[in-house]
Amino acid sequence: MxxxxxxxxxxxxxxxxxxxxxxxxxxxxxxxxxxxxxxxxxxxxxxxxxxxxxxxxxxxxxxxxxxxxxxxxxxxxxxxxxxxxxxxxxxxxxxxxxxxxxxxxxxxxxxxxxxxxxxxxxxxxxxxxxxxxxxxxxxRMLRHFRVSPEPVAPASPPSAPAPTPASSKPPEVDAGGPPTKPLSDREKEILQLIAKGVSNNEAAQVLSISKATIRTHLEHIYRKLEVTNRTEAVTEGIRKGIISV
Missing domain, CATH: 3.40.50.2300 (Response regulator)
Incomplete structure (x- = not known):
């Protein structure tokens, strides 16, 4: 079996x-x-x-x-x-x-x-x-639940906080910000439409371009934001302040 x-x-x-x-x-x-x-x-x-x-x-x-x-x-x-x-x-x-x-x-x-x-x-x-x-x-959960950025390390005196080693990254260092490769105005426009729940076909009609062009733009968006699908792209776009809902 x-x-x-x-x-x-x-x-x-x-x-x-x-x-x-x-x-x-x-x-x-x-x-x-x-x-x-x-x-x-x-x-x-x-x-x-x-x-x-x-x-x-x-x-x-x-x-x-x-x-x-x-x-x-x-x-x-x-x-x-x-x-x-x-x-x-x-x-x-x-x-x-x-x-x-x-x-x-x-x-x-x-x-x-x-x-x-x-x-x-x-x-x-x-x-x-x-x-x-x-x-x-x-x-947000890290900020809510975190008690100490380095819970296993001994507490430092208030007057002399321990420096963060250059090789380590504190949990809250990543505060969003623009992607490494910025989106074009058209890509931002398409991502904003996708965030509103618009389909590829509807986005093509709104922007008067072909569905194939929409797909190409989405591929570029995914690559620039380092994501693999629409949901992740929208989430990352909101997180980085590129779009809003």
Whole structure:
């Protein structure tokens, strides 16, 4: 018997209050052998009823739920079923809430519209005990949770702080800033449209250029920002102050 045949699929419970979005998410996972969708819920309250019944490995949780929020669901699930990993689905404007959800026990977050392969990769990551955090939020978390930049080193007198060795980099040195290779005005324009959720086809229509040209510009953007997809490009663009949402 091969190793692949002995692996059990990851049991996933999907929580999303918008029926059309939920239907779209479920369609993405059709035929994916590495996952088993064991249940769905349209509210936080329903999710708490489904968790003990479905016994999921991972909870794919919408943060913007009515009444009982995704943060409250996260806190309750981790208090009662700590073995369940929680992966938040969110939008950029909810980043403060994402931080609260991570503090409550979530293992990470994904932006809505993330390609299915990335979603599955993230589910596998949190199931394996890892985390899925975007660079911008990771830096904020460092600032929030960090007690000392060098916790293993002896404390220095207040009047004579220990200098940072030239070969080491403190956790907060990277404060964003422009990319090494600046984006052109057109590339910034396209990245701003992408950040608003515009498709390649729609961006081409807005800018009166071809879809092939849009794809070429995106390739240049990815290379300059050192990312591999639209979500990472938008995240990095916001982090560096190139665009806003």
């Amino acid at each position: 091969t190793e692949a045949s002995t692996e059990s699929p990851i049991r996933v419970l999907v929580v999303e209050d918008q029926k059309l979005i939920l239907k779209s998410q479920l369609k993405l996972f059709e035929g994916r052998q590495e996952l088993e969708i064991v249940g769905t819920a349209l509210s936080g309250e329903a999710a708490l009823e489904e968790v003990p019944r479905c016994e999921p490995h991972v909870l794919l949780l919408d943060l913007g739920l009515p009444r009982m929020s995704g943060i409250d669901v996260t806190r309750h699930v981790k208090a009662n079923w700590p073995q369940v990993e929680i992966l938040i689905f969110t939008i950029f404007e909810e980043e403060d809430k994402v931080l609260e959800a991570v503090k409550a026990g979530a293992s990470g977050y994904l932006l809505k519209g993330t390609p299915v392969d990335k979603i599955i990769e993230a589910i596998k990551e949190v199931r394996a005990g890892g985390s899925v955090i975007q660079p911008s939020l990771a830096r």
